[in-house]
Structures are given as C-alpha cells and as structure tokens.
Amino acid sequence: MYGRERPGPRKVLLTGWFSFREGEATAGDVLALRRVEEVLRGAGMAYDVVWSPGFRPKALHFDDVRPGDYSHLVFVCGPLHGPQVEELHRRFAHCVRIAVGTSVIDPDGAAVTGFHRVLARDAPGTAPSEDLAARAPDAPARPVxxxxxTDGQREYGEQSRHGQVAQGVTRWLAGKDCARLELETRLGTHDWHLSVTPAQVQSVLARLDLVVTDRLDGLVLALRVGTPVLAVDPVAGGAKVTAQARACGWPALLAAEGLDARRLDRWWDWCLTSGRVAARQVRDAFREGRVADGADRLVEVLATRG
Structure with a gap:
C-alpha cells in the first residue's frame, strides 16, 4: 500500500492499456475489464470506462475526461510500466489509484509505486492469481x-475485379459480428503460415461455420467438408468461380458487378441457416460421385485412344 486511502468511491474511472491512444486492446484485456465491470455493478458502484480513440472512436477518451469527476482510478490488466502509466499518477493525483489483475515487473518502478494498492496477478515474491479474464461474463458464440x-489473377486481364472485390468484401466483413480467420489454400514447406497438405487445409475448413471466398479452391474445398460458402466471382462477366458454383449446384454466389452489402447480408444469413444443410448435401454428392467428373471422362478417353 502506498499513501492514504479514502473510503467510499464517489465514481470510478476504469482504465488500462486499452485506454491509451498508443496502447492496444487485447481480448484478454477487454474480458478482464468486463469482469471488473460485473463486480462494480454488483456492488452498486458508479463507473466510467475510458477507451483509446483508435479502438473506439465514439467512446469516452482521456481528452474528454474531467479528472475531478472521479474519486478513484482503477487500472485493469496488463503490465505496470512506462510513461503512460506514470502520467496517470500525475493527472489523477487526487484519486485513489488501484491496479488490479496486472503484472508487476519492477516493484520499485514509478509506474507501480504510484498506485495506492496493487492487486497483482503476478509479481516478484508473491503467489500468482487467476487472470481476470478467466471469470469474465460469458457471451454467446459468434460465427467462425x-x-x-486473392489479390489478382493476371490471366483475366482487364476483366479482373479482384482488387475491388477483396476491398468490398473485407470492408463489409469488418462490420459483421463474427470471428474472422484469414486463410490460404496455397501449400508450402518453408513458410509456417501455410499448410503442407490438403488434409491440413480441410481440417481447418471443417471446423468453420462459413467460408467467404473469391477463389475456386475456397468454394470447392469448403463444400467438400460440408461448410457453407459465400462465393464472389472476381472476374467481370463471370469465370471459373461462377462455372464451378453452377457445376456444384451451389446458389450462394455473387458477381463482381453485383457486389453490395444487401446481397452479401442476404447470402450470409442463408449460409448460416439453410446453407448448412445444403452444404452437407453437396458434400455427400461429392463423396457418392453422383456426377461424372473430368477424371471419369479421362479414363474413357484413354480407353478409346490407348
């Protein structure tokens, strides 16, 4: 304990590395904050949360905060070090300052000693405690x-709309409440980001709720494991993605010229509902070989011309 504590918080300001303009917000930080908010609400204590303007532009920021409105400042999660934390002690010198769920690297550093209390998750010479994120309130699962x-395929020349499609799709995806995984169907043995075998790619795709793609590979490999696909053909007038969707009997397809949020939302909703069953039906059709493919025809050609 450092300094003198004052009883009875009038209003608490919750801060953390997620509050600084040059800081960052991790999922663990925000879950830790949610745990602290839950406890304060349960105790009937008034509080505000200050956010980085780079992360939440419309929220409360340090530039908006009037320090005199608060009796207590609570710093949540992360390491206690550096000038940004030290500045809190100067700006909120009148407040009771408490750190909770934090890591203490240098117990004698000004960032640490400026707090009246430090309820550390780990610190030299003390037993560690659970990270606050471990008991944060649960939230409903989001689609994965x-x-x-692909950025472009030069063989399509002036018909290519790959850049525009990628930009439109990613801008739209940024507004969807989902867990996004950027994936690659290219294989490689010298880059750990890439899978080495098709089985590795398929193992990921099989665990997803949905695939969004402008690639033929993305369409076929996802349907092969029964995962619904929202496909966009990135070539003006339609090319191999459109042809393959037709061959597979897959309806969730948009043309580059018809790409807009309304159409994307419509197929998004379909893929996450009826599309689940439809994707499994396509998978089963693949497995049963209901329609002859090029390999089947190849055998016929070889047999007649051998």
Missing amino acids: VGVIL
Whole structure:
C-alpha cells in the first residue's frame, strides 16, 4: 500500500492499456475489464470506462475526461510500466489509484509505486492469481468465418475485379459480428503460415461455420467438408468461380458487378441457416460421385485412344 486511502468511491474511472491512444486492446484485456465491470455493478458502484480513440472512436477518451469527476482510478490488466502509466499518477493525483489483475515487473518502478494498492496477478515474491479474464461474463458464440481471397489473377486481364472485390468484401466483413480467420489454400514447406497438405487445409475448413471466398479452391474445398460458402466471382462477366458454383449446384454466389452489402447480408444469413444443410448435401454428392467428373471422362478417353 502506498499513501492514504479514502473510503467510499464517489465514481470510478476504469482504465488500462486499452485506454491509451498508443496502447492496444487485447481480448484478454477487454474480458478482464468486463469482469471488473460485473463486480462494480454488483456492488452498486458508479463507473466510467475510458477507451483509446483508435479502438473506439465514439467512446469516452482521456481528452474528454474531467479528472475531478472521479474519486478513484482503477487500472485493469496488463503490465505496470512506462510513461503512460506514470502520467496517470500525475493527472489523477487526487484519486485513489488501484491496479488490479496486472503484472508487476519492477516493484520499485514509478509506474507501480504510484498506485495506492496493487492487486497483482503476478509479481516478484508473491503467489500468482487467476487472470481476470478467466471469470469474465460469458457471451454467446459468434460465427467462425474463414476468409479466402486473392489479390489478382493476371490471366483475366482487364476483366479482373479482384482488387475491388477483396476491398468490398473485407470492408463489409469488418462490420459483421463474427470471428474472422484469414486463410490460404496455397501449400508450402518453408513458410509456417501455410499448410503442407490438403488434409491440413480441410481440417481447418471443417471446423468453420462459413467460408467467404473469391477463389475456386475456397468454394470447392469448403463444400467438400460440408461448410457453407459465400462465393464472389472476381472476374467481370463471370469465370471459373461462377462455372464451378453452377457445376456444384451451389446458389450462394455473387458477381463482381453485383457486389453490395444487401446481397452479401442476404447470402450470409442463408449460409448460416439453410446453407448448412445444403452444404452437407453437396458434400455427400461429392463423396457418392453422383456426377461424372473430368477424371471419369479421362479414363474413357484413354480407353478409346490407348
């Protein structure tokens, strides 16, 4: 404990690394904050949260805060170090300052000693405690969406709309409440980001709720494991993605010229509802070989011309 504590918070300001303009917000930080908010609400204590303008532009920022409105400042999660934390002690010198769920690297550093109390999750010479995120309130699961896009395929020349499609799709996806995974169907043995075998790619796709893609590979490989696909053909007039969707009997397809949020939303909703069953039906059709493919015809050609 450092300094003298004052009883009975009038109003608490919740801060953390998610509050600084040059800071960052991690999922763990925000869940830790949610745990602290839950406890304060349960105790009937008034509080505000200050956010980085780079993360939440419309929220309360330090530039908006009037320090005199608060009796207590609570710093949530992350390491206690550096000039940004030290500045809090100067600006909120009149407040009781408490750090909770934090890591203490240097117990004698000004960032640490400026707090009246430090309820650390880990600190030299003390037993560690659970991270605050561990008991944060649960939230409903969000769809897990694989995103497989290409920047361009030169063989289509002036018909290529790959850049515009990728920009439109990613801008739209940024506004969807989902977990996004950027994926690649290219294989490689010298880059750990890439899968080495098709089985590795398929293992990821099979665990997704949805794939959004402008690639033929993305369309076929996702349907092969029964995962619904929202496909966009990035070539003006339609090319191999459109042809393959037709061959597979897959309806969730948009043309580059018809790309807009309304159409994307419509197929998004379909893929996450009826599309789940439809994707499994396509998968089963693949497995049963209901329609002859090029390999089947190849055998016929070889047999007649061998």
